[in-house]
Amino acid sequence: MLTRPRTRFDLIPRRVRVHAVRELSGSLRRTTFRDVDGADPAAPTSLAALRAPGPEDHVKVFLPDPATGVLHAPWIAADGGLQRPADGVSISRDYTVRATRTVDGVAELDVDWVLHGDEGPASAWAARAQEGDEIVLAGPRGSLGVPEGLGRLTVVADETGLPAAARWVDAVGPGVPVTAIVEIGDDVDEAHVEAELGRASVEILYRTDGPGQVEEAVRSLGGLEADELLVALGEAGELVPVRRYLRRELGVGPEQLSISGYWRRGVVNLDHHLPLDPTDPD
Structure with a gap:
């Protein structure tokens, strides 16, 4: 019988910035993220601490409010789940971690997006994303190998x-x-x-x-x-x-x-x- 090993991780929100954008093919776009400026690369909230060993491991991507551009970041509640702010729009979608790596000592993470115009907030954000833009990545919370x-x-x-x-x-x-x-x-x-x-x-x-x-x-x-x-x-x-x-x-x-x-x-x-x-x- 085939059995997939399961690993659990602490659920940690990480504030990151767009480091690079690459057009892949047609409607496909890749964004490379790094820690925001001033972040401690040794902290649990850094990208260097993120683990995504399983092929389907994903993060929850929190996007800025489309109307105001303000990023309302979540935090970890007492029960261990994600708590969203009550006084702002908090939009999130799940995306596969395409790749992680370290370049010249700096941790990077790639996410690939399928663009379909402004029909959805994730597509709309990804179509306009540029270097320096910030979002929050939460997870992965678990991994199947x-x-x-x-x-x-x-x-x-x-x-x-x-x-x-x-x-x-x-x-x-x-x-x-x-x-x-x-x-x-x-x-x-x-x-x-x-x-x-x-x-x-x-x-x-x-x-x-x-x-x-x-x-x-x-x-x-x-x-x-x-x-x-x-x-x-x-x-x-x-x-x-x-x-x-x-x-x-x-x-x-x-x-x-x-x-x-x-x-x-x-x-x-x-x-x-x-x-x-x-x-x-x-």
């Missing part, structure tokens, strides 16, 4: 799941075969997807070709091997039939699946911790 004994990995993702998919490819090591199915919009270059996923065998689907492609692509792979893990990350509506096929038709156990809806059409700020399919929450 790569299961021991993994023999094969299949990753299913769209643009929102691409950072985690890329981290999965890096995390499993060169001895584990990886198959990736990625659905993208027309403005995302195939070359970027293939570069992010490195040595994986990649099948790219275009969203404009219509719904149902992701399920068909997963069905075409056949069943999972006993030591295989399937990770699926993206739009919840596309992943529900994938999960039903694997769980109900093939009888794949939950220990071989990691399926998470990062967003859902028509839903604002979807909680990806909720069951993907309420009719089958296991």
Whole structure:
């Protein structure tokens, strides 16, 4: 049985600033963060103290009030949870930690964003972000690692799941075969997807070709091997039939699946911790 090691961390808000912005491909943008000026690099609140070892580890990103530009930072309450200020707008979204590193002794962290105009506050902020802008990152609070004994990995993702998919490819090591199915919009270059996923065998689907492609692509792979893990990350509506096929038709156990809806059409700020399919929450 595949078992993923679990690690818990203290929940710590960290105030950071944009160090660099990089256009990746079409609607994809990467921001590199460093500690704010004057921060103590040895303090628990520094980026150097942040740990995100698991491929799907994420932080809660707190953004400035879109109307005023004021950043209302949260703090840790007595119960250990995050407390938001009552006298200001506090907007947050969850984002995968794409990478962490140290450059010339300075800790850095990358977050990749999918831009879709001003329809959402995160997209609107990321589209205008520039060097020196400040936000708050909270977490990760927990981490799920790569299961021991993994023999094969299949990753299913769209643009929102691409950072985690890329981290999965890096995390499993060169001895584990990886198959990736990625659905993208027309403005995302195939070359970027293939570069992010490195040595994986990649099948790219275009969203404009219509719904149902992701399920068909997963069905075409056949069943999972006993030591295989399937990770699926993206739009919840596309992943529900994938999960039903694997769980109900093939009888794949939950220990071989990691399926998470990062967003859902028509839903604002979807909680990806909720069951993907309420009719089958296991």
